[in-house]
Structure formats: C-alpha cells, structure tokens
Amino acid sequence: MGRLRATYGASPLHALAVIASFAVAGYGFLRIAESPSALGTFIWFAAAIFAHDLLAFPFYSTLNLIAHRSLVKPSDEWLETRRVPAINHLRVPTILSAVSFVIFFPLILGLSSTKYMEYTGQSADVFLGRWLGICGALFLGSALIYAIRLRRAGGSPGEPEPTGS
Amino acid sequence: MKLRPPQLPEEPPPGPTRPGFWRSPLRGPWLTSLLGSALLPLVIVCAVTGFLSQAAYDPSLGGNSLLPRGGLGIDIYFFSWPTSPAFLYALTQGLHVTTGLIAIPLLLAKLWSVMPKLFEWPPVRSIAHLLERASLALLVGGSLFVFLTGLLNIQLYYPWPFRFLTAHYYGSFVFLAAFALHVGLKLPTVLRSFRERGVLRPLRADLRHTAAEPYREGTTAPLEPEAPTMSRRTLIATVGAASVGAGFMGAAQAIGGPLRSLGLLAPHSTQVSDGPNGFQINKTAESVGIEPSQTGRGWRLKLAGQSRAELTRDQLLAMPQRTYDLPIACVEGWSTTQAWTGVRLRDLAAAVGVDDTDQVVVESLQSAGALRKVTLSSGQVADERSLLALRVNGADLSPDHGYPARVIVPGAPGVHCTKWVSSMQFEAA
Numbered sequence: 001m002g003r004l005r006a007t008y009g010a011s012p013l014h015a016l017a018v019i020a021s022f023a024v025a026g027y028g029f030l031r032i033a034e035s036p037s038a039l040g041t042f043i044w045f046a047a048a049i050f051a052h053d054l055l056a057f058p059f060y061s062t063l064n065l066i067a068h069r070s071l072v073k074p075s076d077e078w079l080e081t082r083r084v085p086a087i088n089h090l091r092v093p094t095i096l097s098a099v100s101f102v103i104f105f106p107l108i109l110g111l112s113s114t115k116y117m118e119y120t121g122q123s124a125d126v127f128l129g130r131w132l133g134i135c136g137a138l139f140l141g142s143a144l145i146y147a148i149r150l151r152r153a154g155g156s157p158g159e160p161e162p163t164g165s
Numbered sequence: 166m167k168l169r170p171p172q173l174p175e176e177p178p179p180g181p182t183r184p185g186f187w188r189s190p191l192r193g194p195w196l197t198s199l200l201g202s203a204l205l206p207l208v209i210v211c212a213v214t215g216f217l218s219q220a221a222y223d224p225s226l227g228g229n230s231l232l233p234r235g236g237l238g239i240d241i242y243f244f245s246w247p248t249s250p251a252f253l254y255a256l257t258q259g260l261h262v263t264t265g266l267i268a269i270p271l272l273l274a275k276l277w278s279v280m281p282k283l284f285e286w287p288p289v290r291s292i293a294h295l296l297e298r299a300s301l302a303l304l305v306g307g308s309l310f311v312f313l314t315g316l317l318n319i320q321l322y323y324p325w326p327f328r329f330l331t332a333h334y335y336g337s338f339v340f341l342a343a344f345a346l347h348v349g350l351k352l353p354t355v356l357r358s359f360r361e362r363g364v365l366r367p368l369r370a371d372l373r374h375t376a377a378e379p380y381r382e383g384t385t386a387p388l389e390p391e392a393p394t395m396s397r398r399t400l401i402a403t404v405g406a407a408s409v410g411a412g413f414m415g416a417a418q419a420i421g422g423p424l425r426s427l428g429l430l431a432p433h434s435t436q437v438s439d440g441p442n443g444f445q446i447n448k449t450a451e452s453v454g455i456e457p458s459q460t461g462r463g464w465r466l467k468l469a470g471q472s473r474a475e476l477t478r479d480q481l482l483a484m485p486q487r488t489y490d491l492p493i494a495c496v497e498g499w500s501t502t503q504a505w506t507g508v509r510l511r512d513l514a515a516a517v518g519v520d521d522t523d524q525v526v527v528e529s530l531q532s533a534g535a536l537r538k539v540t541l542s543s544g545q546v547a548d549e550r551s552l553l554a555l556r557v558n559g560a561d562l563s564p565d566h567g568y569p570a571r572v573i574v575p576g577a578p579g580v581h582c583t584k585w586v587s588s589m590q591f592e593a594a
Binding site for chain 2: 092
C-alpha cells in the first residue's frame with residue numbers, strides 16, 4: 001500500500017475514482033469518434049479550452065488591469081482618499097453587459113438571422129437594440145448610484161476627506 | 166517516484182507560473198468553494214433533465230431515437246414517457262435550459278477563480294497529479310463545449326461541422342464524468358474552507374474589511390495580494406445578478422404568458438402576431454417545404470389499422486370534437502399553452518378497428534427531417550387529451566401551426582406533436 005502511494009502519488013481510492021471517471025469519459029469520446037464529423041467535434045472541444053484560457057481570460061484580465069491602473073491609485077491609502085471608488089461602478093455594468101453578450105451573441109449579432117426568420121417566422125433584428133438598451137440601463141443605473149454615493153460622501157472623487165472626525 | 170524531468174528548473178520561470186504573478190486578493194479556496202457549491206446543484210438538475218429529455222422521445226419506439234445506433238445500450242430508457250402532468254416536458258426542458266443559463270456566469274467566475282492552477286509549477290508532480298490535470302482538461306473543455314453547444318442551439322446558430330445532438334449528448338458524458346471526479350476530489354477542500362471561514366461569513370465583510378485568504382502553497386490564495394478594490398460580496402452579487410438575469414430570460418420563455426415579453430434576450434420572447442394563431446412557431450411551413458397544394462381540398466388523412474380509411478378535413482370535423490388547454494414544449498426550452506380542438510387519437514384508432522393501441526406511427530407531409538415520422542406509445546394514444554387538432558383558440562390552424570391537422574399530446578416534447586399530418590398507422594396490442 002505504501003509503495004503504491006509512493007509510486008502513484010495518491011491513495012488507491014484516488015486511482016479507482018480516476019479510472020472510473022476516465023472510463024465514462026472514454027465512452028463519450030468513443031461515441032463521438034464513431035460519428036461522421038468526429039474530428040470537427042474534437043477540434044471544437046480543444047478550441048473551447050484554448051479560446052477561454054488563452055484568449056478570453058488574458059483579454060478581460062488586461063481590460064481590468066487598464067481600468068485598475070487608471071482609476072486606482074498605487075498607494076495602499078487610496079481607500080482613505082477615495083471613499084467612493086469609481087472602478088466598481090464601471091466594472092459591474094461592464095461584467096453584466098459582457099456576460100449577457102457572451103450568452104446571447106448569436107441573436108444580438110444576428111448570426112443566425114436567416115435561419116431564425118425561416119424557422120420562427122420572426123425577425124432577429126430586435127435583439128441588438130434590446131441588448132444595447134439593457135447595457136444603457138445598466139451603465140446609467142450605475143452612474144446614478146455613483147452620483148448618489150458621491151453626494152452622500154460629501155465630496156467629489158479624489159478630494160481628501162476632512163480629518164479629525 | 167517523483168516525475169520531475171531534469172530539464173525543468175525547481176524555480177518557476179518568470180510569468181504566470183510564479184505564485185507572485187497572481188495578485189487578486191479575492192481569489193482563494195473559499196471563493197472557489199462557494200462558486201463550486203452553487204454550481205453543483207445546477208449541474209445536477211441540468212444533467213438529470215437533459216437525460217430525461219432523451220427519455221421523453223421514447224427512444225426505444227420506432228425511429229424515435231435521434232442518437233446514432235450502437236453504443237452500450239445505456240442510451241435506451243426503460244420507461245414509457247408519461248402524459249401527466251401535461252406540463253411535464255415544459256417543466257423538465259424549461260429547467261434544463263434555465264439551469265444551464267444560470268450556471269454560465271457562475272462557471273465563468275469559477276474558471277477565473279482557479280486560473281492560477283493552469284500555470285502551477287512544477288506542471289507535473291506525480292502520476293496521480295498528471296491524471297488529475299488531464300481530467301481537469303476534460304472538465305474545462307467538456308463544460309465549455311457542452312454549455313456553448315447548448316447555448317448556440319437555442320439560438321439556432323450552428324457554425325460547426327458536427328450534429329448538435331450527438332456532440333451535446335456524448336460531450337456531456339465527458340463533462341459529467343470529469344465533473345463527478347472533481348466533486349469527489351475537491352470535497353475535502355470545500356469542507357475545510359467552509360469550516361475555517363464559514364460558508365457565507367466572508368460575504369459580511371465590506372470593502373474596508375476585505376482581506377486576502379492566507380497564502381498556502383498549492384492553493385489559489387495569492388502570495389502577494391494587491392489592496393482589494395472590490396469586496397467578495399460585490400463580486401458574488403455581480404455574478405449572482407448575471408445568473409439571475411440569464412435564468413430569468415430562460416424562465417420567461419418557458420413559463421410564457423405576460424412574463425414572456427420581459428425575457429428580452431430569450432430566443433422566443435415575442436409574439437409572432439396577434440390573433441388565435443399568433444403564438445410561437447418552431448418551424449414554419451415554408452422552412453420544411455410544405456406547399457399550399459398539399460394542404461388544400463385534395464388533402465386526405467390516411468389511417469391504417471385493422472382496416473384502412475381516408476378522411477377529408479370535413480369528415481374529421483364531423484367526428485366528436487374535444488378541446489383541451491395543452492402546452493407545446495420545445496426541446497429548446499420554450500413553451501406555450503393554447504386551447505386545441507380536434508379528434509381524440511383513440512377515436513381515430515377505433516375508426517380503423519383498433520381498440521387497444523400498442524403504438525402509432527405518425528407521418529407528416531414534410532419531405533425531409535429526422536422528425537417527419539414519429540412513434541407514439543400506447544399510453545400517449547390512450548390519454549383522452551391526446552388529439553389530432555384541427556383548430557386552435559377557436560380558429561382553424563394556420564399553415565405554420567400544422568394546417569390541415571396536427572397532433573397534440575400532453576407532456577410530450579413539441580417535436581412529437583407532428584404538424585401537417587398525412588398518415589397514422591395504428592398497431593394493435
């Protein structure tokens with residue numbers, strides 16, 4: 001038992017669980033391999049990992065970094081000098097708009113508009129306007145909340161807080 | 166045995182493999198545990214309703230199974246899909262699509278939270294570690310693949326070379342196998358995180374009181390955290406809002422009624438037109454090549470059983486008519502309940518001398534498509550609400566809703582409610 005652990009790097013139960021999991025996953029792969037466009041399916045499978053981990057993640061992290069660098073002071077005392085941080089009033093509506101785009105981009109961009117019209121008898125043109133409307137409402141709402149918070153904090157962004165309280 | 170190839174240095178190279186590279190103070194085992202715990206029930210419901218959707222097609226009957234032949238036989242279900250409650254498939258498939266939509270923002274947040282793990286150093290520590298990482302590739306690839314194919318399918322967008330159903334169905338075997346292993350292996354970490362920090366306690370901290378989880382080697386807690394700019398509760402509230410919003414779109418088109426038009430981005434969120442036939446269409450008559458000449462005065466319903474019969478639409482209208490409120494529930498997760506009027510299927514069976522139907526093969530006028538011909542079970546024919554509908558909401562069916570006649574069966578998937586019916590072949594038990 002001790003030798004297996006040393007050779008394998010984990011408990012025998014771990015090995016059994018891994019084998020069971022790979023067996024079921026292997027069955028799924030096997031059935032896909034038997035289908036007419038197996039190669040295309042596997043390419044999409046691998047491309048999904050690549051697109052998320054090496055394209056989407058670095059892309060949105062960089063955007064966040066740019067926002068962070070331009071809106072947040074490098075010192076640790078920024079919290080004291082800016083009681084109302086602007087960055088989240090930008091981040092939250094951006095995240096919500098972006099996620100709704102990621103989920104519904106085929107309709108928003110009209111990528112399937114011909115098929116959509118043919119199948120459902122309706123035009124897919126409405127979705128771009130609706131999505132823009134949702135984005136507008138999110139950013140406007142966020143800006144309003146920011147304005148209210150600034151007013152409550154009794155100053156404008158960047159203005160040092162009165163001391164001695 | 167340590168699997169550490171000699172050419173790899175002990176010290177990670179500069180960049181994302183160094184623990185100091187990852188600065189977010191919010192990343193850590195607790196955050197990942199919370200997101201994972203939220204995903205677990207969603208994935209379970211989504212998976213169960215997904216397999217139920219396959220069962221709803223009664224795949225053991227006739228040519229109903231849309232999956233390729235072969236396999237281990239585990240794709241065959243050993244029960245006949247029930248007809249009660251009538252909203253059964255609207256419920257299961259509405260849940261399938263809605264839970265999938267709710268899960269997507271949580272999945273993206275969870276992937277963000279564990280991203281340092283992709284670059285951990287050394288890349289491989291042992292055989293067990295190598296296998297675990299291979300399984301994680303299946304988990305990430307499988308989840309992205311299954312959710313993406315599902316998402317694009319409900320929006321009728323097919324940019325890929327493969328058949329959606331085969332890829333989505335068998336891709337989910339890969340995803341769920343890796344998911345189950347992941348849950349099993351990570352359960353101790355989740356429990357420890359919750360024990361140490363409380364399940365929800367870190368959400369009480371506002372920005373001023375937000376601190377990074379203590380660094381521990383091999384976890385995602387940061388070695389050199391930056392000052393927080395967002396509290397954990399703001400992050401969770403944002404992800405939660407995205408999930409609630411996406412789920413609402415799904416629920417709006419599944420529940421219908423006044424809620425439908427509020428599901429702004431949902432694919433079936435608008436009424437096609439006013440009037441009795443104005444409700445949502447899955448496939449128009451034109452899209453499947455139905456010509457007006459096929460559905461005019463020359464149309465006959467061909468019935469076969471112990472005897473044969475050919476009925477005109479007027480003859481069908483002269484038979485006893487029944488009206489029921491029944492949903493059309495699409496595999497794409499939307500549904501709509503309407504008042505259908507027509508002849509009971511069992512009356513049609515009796516008209517050709519079949520009192521006890523084993524199954525009926527229903528054929529459509531449409532010339533192509535996997536579902537131009539479906540087999541309904543004995544239970545579906547026996548239910549007195551199962552109709553060959555001629556009218557809807559007091560008006561004749563429109564061409565797009567299946568004129569001259571369509572099947573409507575309670576609890577069944579919409580694609581089993583064949584439109585533009587041309588023949589029905591009843592087999593006696």
